[in-house]
Amino acid sequence: QVQLQQWGAGLLKPSETLSLTCAVYGGSFSGYYWTWIRQPPGKGLEWIGEINHSGRTNYNPSLKSRVTISVDTSKSQFALMLSSVTAADTAVYYCARLVAVAGQTYHNYYLDVWGKGTTVTVSS
């Protein structure tokens, strides 16, 4: 059974760079897109971006200037970096696996396996 284990610094000062890593255990790394999602305290979910095993990325335009998602296929890991953080970046950050399967007309896409989440707080 596929599991995602994530880690990274939980407390940052404004202007620092957030860095999180997510490791994939128990399943194939290739053939999927790997995704980062965040959730500010008491709020909803925000899609940050995704990467596949070849390193092809897709970012949310609202964060694109500050986000880098990278992949290390040799370790079955992918990482998130978010630069110049502010208090608005305080959130629980999740990594997740994106699955694509044949649908009725197009492919179906969905996030089927999630990490447990990492709480990141930005405070001076």
Add this chain to the structure above:
Amino acid sequence: EIVLTQSPGTLSLSPGDRATLSCRASQSVSSDYLVWYQQKPGQAPRLLIYGASSRATGIPDKFSGSGSGTDFTLTISRLEPEDFAVYYCQQYGSSPYTFGQGTKLEIK
């Protein structure tokens, strides 16, 4: 960017009731691209429905999804205590792949 608006924001029902949650898109989304998740406090979201109406592995048939175009619905029949949670819809029709703001299903 496709905006997903979920209603109601909070739904207060009793165990045994039937819940109907709505997700409305700001522009048409293929039903193939509409997903529903459940989230309980302190936990990551859990996949419920994909392709608007296909249940994910292990999801009981009391959860059902429907809809097309801009209007989608998640129905939960025979509510049990463990069903009270927050429910999110998400679209994969157009990047960025947005989520609705969530519907909190609470015990009345």
